[in-house]
Amino acid sequence: QKEVEQDPGPLSVPEGAIVSLNCTYSNSAFQYFMWYRQYSRKGPELLMYTYSSGNKEDGRFTAQVDKSSKYISLFIRDSQPSDSATYLCAIPGNQFYFGTGTSLTVIP
Amino acid sequence: DAGVTQSPTHLIKTRGQQVTLRCSPKSGHDTVSWYQQALGQGPQFIFQYYEEEERQRGNFPDRFSGHQFPNYSSELNVNALLLGDSALYLCASSLVGQGSQPQHFGDGTRLSIL
Incomplete structure (x- = not known):
């Protein structure tokens, strides 16, 4: 079983839509959870960083952690064409574990 | 504030050759990690260097080796290149003792094997 699982998509939505991106993880000891955004031909850049369960909001982005279900989500409100990228969930453990990434396209 | 820089940006090699990739960490960081990202996949951990020593290693063969210099910069060496490389x-760079903190990534080196 992989440490982190992520639906690879691809996901295509119209501009202004609400986007939901999700990951599941296997180790209940994980405490920190991150979302990275990766544009084409670029390295991943940190988008959201959360600790334990609950929600964290930053502008149009909300990260949600449900430790009881071992499920993490990233919501994007009022999606923009500039949000078109690959979104990676990441969890630090013995090493950094990444999901496969979800490719998102926001259509104007 | 200089971020993580990598060189070269692109590289083309043939099977059986050897390659060296270079990385300078973000200013103030002392730990460097290397990842391999295949097309359509997430980054896979290769190894991490701190104090010029390999501290952790992922599931990669010993064809993959590295080095860290006193100024914290690092090299990744891959021998006997395969198409699958x-x-x-x-x-990615970070500070030691802060393993739960986010890592900062460079834009990578795209390696193509012919």
């Missing part, structure tokens, strides 16, 4: 190689 074609990927984006990412370097």
Whole structure:
């Protein structure tokens, strides 16, 4: 079983839509959870960083952690064409574990 | 504030050759990790260097080796290249003792094996 699982998509939505991106993880000891955004031909850049369960909001982005279900989500409100990228969930453990990434396209 | 820089940006090699990739960490960081990202996949951990020593290693053969210099910069070496080594190689830096903190990534070196 992989440490982190992520639906690879691809996901295509119209501009202004609400986007939901999700990951599941296997180790209940994980405490920190991150979302990275990766544009084409670029390295991943940190988008959201959360600790334990609950929600964290930053502008149009909300990260949600449900430790009881071992499920993490990233919501994007009022999606923009500039949000078109690959979104990676990441969890630090013995090493950094990444999901496969979800490719998102926001259509104007 | 200089971020993580990697060189070269692109590289083309043939099977059996050897390659060296380079990374300078973000200013103030002392730990460097290397990742391999195949097309359509998430980054896979290769190894991490701190104090010029390999501290952790992922599931990669010993054809993959590295080095860290006193100024914290690092190299990734891959010997006997295979077609399957074609990927984006990412370097990430962080501070020791803060393993739960986010890592900062460079834009990678895209390696193509012919």
